[in-house]
Amino acid sequence: MTMKSRHFKFTKTFNVFRVVKVAFAIALIYLLTPILFDNFFPSLNFQKTDGSNDIVDKYYEKRKNWLTSNLGTMLFKNKPIQANQDNRVFSVLIWKYWGWLKKRHLEGHTENDPLDECSVKNCMFTGDDTSINEVNAVLVHIQHGIFPNVTKRNPWQIWVFLSDESPFHTFSMAKRKPSFSNLANIFNWSMTYRSDADVPVPYGRTVPLPMPSTRSLSGLIPHWKDKKINVLVNALISNCAVRKRMDYIRELQRHIKVDVYGKCSDDNQESCPGSFKTDCPVINNYYFYLAFENSECRQYFTEKIFYNAYAKGAIPIVMGPPVSDCEKILPPQSFLHVDNFDSPEHLATEILRISESEEKIQMYHKWRQHFEIVNEHGYFGTKSMHLCRLCEALNYNDGKTKVYDEDSLKLYLDPKLLCSNIIHL
Known part of the structure; x- marks a missing residue:
């Protein structure tokens, strides 16, 4: 079993009333003044770099109120975050599709292992599904619509859903599309291209x-x-x-x-x-x-x-x-x-x-x-940072407990809330 690591920090616990408020706001904001990814929490004052100037400062000023995990704050707000100092080694199960994800994100399109340049190296990745009750985190690629069937789950585990596709294609490879209600209260983290994901994995970034x-x-x-x-x-x-x-x-x-x-x-x-x-x-x-x-x-x-x-x-x-x-x-x-x-x-x-x-x-x-x-998409010889980002999230994000209920999932995966149906057939 080979493993590599990365840091992560949890975002705030979901509140039912906040979810309802956000869901209603998205429908209005999308049609009126789109600021979906501005958050409702106090802004974080990120530090200036040595090369800071007015143009750079104004650019990041637009992002200061974004809702981001600690990892997202590092990636999208240019703010350093202190890693957890407990010297842990995190075990991560890539459930069901480890062979595909390893080829896609580690071996597929670049000569060098992207994990070699990761900021943390304390994660071990495995595709052994029988270890699901023993690992620290479980990553589920949801495009196929197939999910682990676990009757009793360890409360200290972090379950992460991964989606690189637009909400229109989230379950594009599934024989039977699951309902959001069936996926409610399973996952603790989101891993998508969005800046407000718990584990952001954008195709590219402006730095x-x-x-x-x-x-x-x-x-x-x-x-x-x-x-x-x-x-x-x-x-x-x-x-x-x-x-x-x-x-x-x-x-x-x-x-x-x-x-x-x-x-x-x-x-x-x-x-x-x-x-x-x-x-x-x-x-x-x-x-x-x-x-x-x-x-x-x-x-x-x-x-x-x-x-x-x-x-x-x-x-x-x-x-x-x-x-x-x-x-x-x-x-x-x-x-x-x-x-x-x-x-x-x-x-x-x-x-x-x-x-x-x-x-x-x-x-x-x-x-x-x-x-x-x-x-950072892994195509044309570029590096894919997916597994590195997950390890970083485990190291940098805080340990506050949360779970994605049905409304929370829709804020990331429901095309009715997040997309226009004009362009898509």
């Missing part, structure tokens, strides 16, 4: 540089010398069933040329197979990338934005999470959002205006002088 860069912008933008002016926009799409985004692209192509790669392309299907193991170098050549997600859900940002756009030196054009989420999660003034334009024609006009000069284009890259994007 400040130790000191502002003095390099020229052209030297900071990846593949700047590869950009071409004859075709400004591209997209890499292999799921053609999401009608809204395909219809939007076709309408956009009436006003500006857009090169589409992947299975949904008319001309370039073989140029980029859409595999998460294989990079698509041709998209290095474009100034803009259509980061159109398959679901329009809160904070659902994937490699489409963090890798296909930012890591390629492109300005992402976002369809998916609302503008308010983009403003808080993505680098400042770094993206365009389809919701800010009356029509694809209006968007095309803005793309052409920005492309009139290198100076205008580089205005959308000025953030690179103060921030960098960290890709």
Whole structure:
């Protein structure tokens, strides 16, 4: 049995009245003024780093009232947290799907073991399901809809549900979709891409540089010398069933040329197979990338934005999470959002205006002088931090007891609360 560790800190105990209040607020806030991830607890005053400046400070000011676990505070508020000092070794069962998760998050797409660079190394991971009553934590990948059947559970254990998918696809591989009521009062922690998860595992993050860069912008933008002016926009799409985004692209192509790669392309299907193991170098050549997600859900940002756009030196054009989420999660003034334009024609006009000069284009890259994007999804040779984050959570989060009841689960997994059904079929 091989194991590795990480620290974690518990968030506050769920209160029934608070859950009802939050659930009602989400429905209103989503439609009116989306601030879902601002919390109701006192704000945490995070410390400045040596490289702190007004731009960085203003960016984190938007996050100061977020509800975060201790680990989330470290990852999203740039605030150091003291690890627990009890010298424990945590045993973690990856229930049922250890082989798949090990391949996906440890061995799949990077040469080095991501756990080697983890801030803590006191966790042992196992796939031996018979040890379920002995381990400190149980991680359940809920996409298959299969759950442990335990009649008596140790009260000191932490059960964690893992979901990397949008709420529309949470149980996409399940033969029979479970109800939230059947999953109530089982799990203690959430492990999702959301910043307010107990164990946040985002596809990518915006982090400040130790000191502002003095390099020229052209030297900071990846593949700047590869950009071409004859075709400004591209997209890499292999799921053609999401009608809204395909219809939007076709309408956009009436006003500006857009090169589409992947299975949904008319001309370039073989140029980029859409595999998460294989990079698509041709998209290095474009100034803009259509980061159109398959679901329009809160904070659902994937490699489409963090890798296909930012890591390629492109300005992402976002369809998916609302503008308010983009403003808080993505680098400042770094993206365009389809919701800010009356029509694809209006968007095309803005793309052409920005492309009139290198100076205008580089205005959308000025953030690179103060921030960098960290890709943590495990695709295209990047590191997946999932198991490291779980170990960190066990070390850094506090020990306050909580359990996810039905309403609490819905705040993380219910598309009726968290998503628009316009973009998804």
